Amino acid sequence: MLAIGRALMARPRLLLLDEPSLGLAPLIVREILRIVAELRASGVTVLIVEQNARAALAISDYGYVLEGGQVSAEGPASRLADDPAVVASYLGG
Numbered sequence: 001m002l003a004i005g006r007a008l009m010a011r012p013r014l015l016l017l018d019e020p021s022l023g024l025a026p027l028i029v030r031e032i033l034r035i036v037a038e039l040r041a042s043g044v045t046v047l048i049v050e051q052n053a054r055a056a057l058a059i060s061d062y063g064y065v066l067e068g069g070q071v072s073a074e075g076p077a078s079r080l081a082d083d084p085a086v087v088a089s090y091l092g093g
Contacts, residue, residue: 001028001031001032001035004017004020004032004035008039012044013043013044013045014044014045014046014047015039015044015045015046015047016047017036017046017047017048017049017050018049019049019050019051020032020036020048020050021033021050021051021052021055022051029052029055033055033058033059036048036059037059040059040061048060053065053090053091054081054091054092056077057077057078057080057081058077058081060077061076061077062074062075062076062077063075063076063077063080063081065080065086065090073085073086
């Protein structure tokens, strides 16, 4: 959270986050995702690389699924979250 706070001091238009939930307690992860959603709502573009795909898609407008370094699926986050193939392969469904 400190790294995110430091980055926000520069008032960025684009914020890049690499695995912001890695190794954090679920309560902290929820707080970080809430903050990211607020940033997005305020007009900051946020690019997230995240293994917790379900959580990332829940706060995203658009998503990309990477497999073997290649884009295997892309589209509106809500469509990806509801796509049976994406759910079965990447969202633990």
